[in-house]
Amino acid sequence: MQEDKTHFFDKPENVKRLLMVFYACCAILVILDFVLYRKAYHSLESIKAFYPIYGFVGCVLLVVIAKWMRTFLMRDEEYYEPLDEADKELAMSKQGKEENVGH
Amino acid sequence: MWATEVPAFLPFYLGAIIALCLNDKLRPIVTLIVPLIGGYLLWFLPEGIHWQFAFFDFQLTPFKADKLSIIFGAIFHIAAFIAGLYAWHVRDKMQQIASMLYAGSAIGAVFAGDLITIIFFWEMLALTSVFLVWARGTERAIRSGLRYLYFQILSGLLLIGGTILYVHAGGDISFGYIGLESTAGWLIFLAFGIKCAFPFFHNWLTDAYAESTPTGTVFLSAFTTKTAVYMFARAYPGTEVLIYVGAAMTCFPIFYAVIENDLRRVLAYSMINQIGFMVCGIGIGTALAINGAVAHAFNDIIFKGLLFMSMGAVLHMTGRMNGSDLGGLYKSMPKTTILCIIGAASISAFPLFSGFVSKSMVVSAAINEGYDWIWLMMLFASAGVFHHAGIKIPYFAFFAHDSGIRTTEPPTNMLLPMGLAAVLCIAIGVFPNYLYSMLPFEVNYTAYDTTHVLAQTQILFFSALAFVWLTLRGIYPPELRSINIDAEWLYRRLLPNFVTVISGYGRQIENALTTRLSVSTQVLLYYIMHRKGPIGKLAQSTVTSTMVSWVTLLLASYLLLSFL
Numbered sequence: 327m328q329e330d331k332t333h334f335f336d337k338p339e340n341v342k343r344l345l346m347v348f349y350a351c352c353a354i355l356v357i358l359d360f361v362l363y364r365k366a367y368h369s370l371e372s373i374k375a376f377y378p379i380y381g382f383v384g385c386v387l388l389v390v391i392a393k394w395m396r397t398f399l400m401r402d403e404e405y406y407e408p409l410d411e412a413d414k415e416l417a418m419s420k421q422g423k424e425e426n427v428g429h
Numbered sequence: 430m431w432a433t434e435v436p437a438f439l440p441f442y443l444g445a446i447i448a449l450c451l452n453d454k455l456r457p458i459v460t461l462i463v464p465l466i467g468g469y470l471l472w473f474l475p476e477g478i479h480w481q482f483a484f485f486d487f488q489l490t491p492f493k494a495d496k497l498s499i500i501f502g503a504i505f506h507i508a509a510f511i512a513g514l515y516a517w518h519v520r521d522k523m524q525q526i527a528s529m530l531y532a533g534s535a536i537g538a539v540f541a542g543d544l545i546t547i548i549f550f551w552e553m554l555a556l557t558s559v560f561l562v563w564a565r566g567t568e569r570a571i572r573s574g575l576r577y578l579y580f581q582i583l584s585g586l587l588l589i590g591g592t593i594l595y596v597h598a599g600g601d602i603s604f605g606y607i608g609l610e611s612t613a614g615w616l617i618f619l620a621f622g623i624k625c626a627f628p629f630f631h632n633w634l635t636d637a638y639a640e641s642t643p644t645g646t647v648f649l650s651a652f653t654t655k656t657a658v659y660m661f662a663r664a665y666p667g668t669e670v671l672i673y674v675g676a677a678m679t680c681f682p683i684f685y686a687v688i689e690n691d692l693r694r695v696l697a698y699s700m701i702n703q704i705g706f707m708v709c710g711i712g713i714g715t716a717l718a719i720n721g722a723v724a725h726a727f728n729d730i731i732f733k734g735l736l737f738m739s740m741g742a743v744l745h746m747t748g749r750m751n752g753s754d755l756g757g758l759y760k761s762m763p764k765t766t767i768l769c770i771i772g773a774a775s776i777s778a779f780p781l782f783s784g785f786v787s788k789s790m791v792v793s794a795a796i797n798e799g800y801d802w803i804w805l806m807m808l809f810a811s812a813g814v815f816h817h818a819g820i821k822i823p824y825f826a827f828f829a830h831d832s833g834i835r836t837t838e839p840p841t842n843m844l845l846p847m848g849l850a851a852v853l854c855i856a857i858g859v860f861p862n863y864l865y866s867m868l869p870f871e872v873n874y875t876a877y878d879t880t881h882v883l884a885q886t887q888i889l890f891f892s893a894l895a896f897v898w899l900t901l902r903g904i905y906p907p908e909l910r911s912i913n914i915d916a917e918w919l920y921r922r923l924l925p926n927f928v929t930v931i932s933g934y935g936r937q938i939e940n941a942l943t944t945r946l947s948v949s950t951q952v953l954l955y956y957i958m959h960r961k962g963p964i965g966k967l968a969q970s971t972v973t974s975t976m977v978s979w980v981t982l983l984l985a986s987y988l989l990l991s992f993l
Contacts, residue, residue: 333759333760335759335828336831345897348890348893348894348897349894351890352890352891352894355883355886355887355890355891356887358883359883359887362879362883363879364879364880364883364884365878365879365880367793367796367797368796368801368804370805371884375887377883377884377885377887377888377891378887378888378890378891379891380808380809380812380888380891381812381887381888381889381890381891381892381894381895382891382892382894382895384808384809384812384813384892384895385812385813385816385891385892385895385896385899386895386898386899388683388684388687388809388812388813388816389687389816389895389896389899389904389905389906390904391684392683392684392685392687392688392906393687393688393904393906395684395688395913396688396906396913398914399688399913399914399915400688400909400911400912400913400914401911401912401913401914402911402912403910403911403912405912405914405922406912406921406922407568407569407572408568409569410567410568410569412748
């Protein structure tokens with residue numbers, strides 16, 4: 327494998343900078359809700375910052391519930407049928423790598 | 430112009446026959462020329478009935494065009510061209526011919542004016558598409574293809590049964606509004622519902638689309654489900670039950686998509702979510718809602734195709750498709766990354782991308798008609814789709830932790846159609862009026878006003894914020910090599926287990942019976958052997974002289990009797 331150069335997201339400060347811009351955008355969007363006139367077709371919509379709250383809470387709930395669903399839905403990859411050879415090798419090598427990391 | 434009278438499916442079927450006789454080099458050219466010719470003919474196609482003939486007592490209309498069928502025909506041609514270009518490098522005769530027949534069948538189905546023609550193309554859709562699953566050649570793909578075929582055949586049988594009942598009850602064979610007033614209506618509804626991936630009938634999609642070849646899935650994602658959406662738009666507009674089914678379809682798959690590891694399966698779940706919006710729109714049934722559903726089907730074919738193409742490119746180049754095995758690919762596949770992000774932005778309905786101009790129509794229609802809960806479910810699903818298709822797909826494939834995989838960009842023939850699809854996504858998003866002018870009803874809707882744009886941007890940014898927060902806090906579920914139980918468990922686990930248990934009982938009963946029986950059988954056998962066996966009385970052979978003496982005795986008695 328060739329040695330490759332450092333990429334944009336390899337530097338933590340770049341990630342941090344990007345996140346800062348993103349947080350700023352989020353803040354601006356909430357402020358805009360108070361500044362701009364947004365037509366309310368439904369009574370819920372007239373609540374200020376309804377969409378940001380709904381989006382955030384909805385997604386957190388989505389992930390938390392989905393994660394909880396794993397406790398009773400998740401099964402081994404070969405639950406229904408065996409993996410194909412190539413996939414199996416990949417799974418084995420991956421496992422090996424993880425074990426090495428663990429030691 | 431005479432050429433417009435050519436039924437739209439014919440170029441594809443003829444193209445498939447021609448491709449059959451050509452060598453590996455020429456065949457891909459045919460797969461590209463055919464949609465171009467078809468598209469050219471479609472461009473000049475006027476509305477109306479173009480081909481009609483009597484078949485026994487039925488008046489068949491295999492080729493009829495109106496605004497609804499033309500927009501679906503148009504997008505199917507575009508999809509066939511894009512997918513054909515994407516599969517340019519494929520040197521597999523079976524796949525190439527199957528995909529042409531498949532595209533032709535979908536086009537034939539949307540231009541069919543009667544139920545018998547629809548049955549024909551409905552079955553052809555099933556039979557041709559399954560080869561695209563089998564083309565992968567693995568054991569799993571072959572079994573998955575079989576399961577896929579069972580569902581498609583079931584749908585076909587329901588359609589045939591429904592049609593027979595419908596015609597028997599005095600219904601017209603021509604295809605129009607059917608409704609749910611009769612048993613026939615319900616059977617046909619269910620037939621369309623299976624192909625539309627209704628809940629509990631949806632696993633053929635998540636199963637087969639994740640097992641097909643990288644190029645095959647691009648074809649599969651375009652035609653089958655959207656043909657079913659078209660059928661609903663024509664035969665069941667304004668059917669209330671569709672609203673609730675559609676709303677369920679928008680919501681439940683996103684939970685599965687969040688915890689699914691196979692990224693093409695994540696896309697398959699998100700496809701059900703998108704079809705949910707269309708089904709919902711058709712159920713609401715107002716002009717705005719139907720327009721929204723049709724426009725969304727149009728856009729979905731492009732952006733879902735783009736996403737499947739980008740994931741196909743990853744699979745083609747790395748041989749991996751699990752989120753747990755991928756990551757950091759933006760370093761070696763920057764173009765694919767950008768194209769994938771454009772597809773992700775479109776499916777998430779970011780303003781200026783195609784999903785926004787169509788999805789907002791359906792959502793607005795729900796709120797206009799007073800379906801408050803449905804509206805809230807759709808908002809939740811909009812946030813959720815961004816979460817799994819908009820962020821998860823690009824993030825786990827191209828960013829996340831570096832998997833160490835270093836590869837190159839896919840071949841040009843794969844990048845080009847992705848670029849084309851990306852351009853279409855943005856073009857439709859920026860200039861929605863071209864799409865709006867093709868819709869079946871007149872459009873009095875502006876997607877770009879402060880209210881829509883602000884609300885949508887807020888909901889998307891804050892669901893992204895939720896993702897960032899959950900990831901930084903380590904709450905976001907990691908990608909694990911695993912599968913999740915879904916409705917398919919019923920027929921992949923419960924039913925086989927049930928059969929095993931029943932046959933186990935059967936064997937026990939059989940064993941008990943045989944032990945009982947064997948005693949009496951042996952007694953009987955002994956008895957028979959004693960009488961008729963080699964040493965039995967009746968089986969003993971006698972010498973010839975015995976017979977002669979008996980004959981002499983007989984003749985003597987005759988003689989004696991004659992003297993009396």
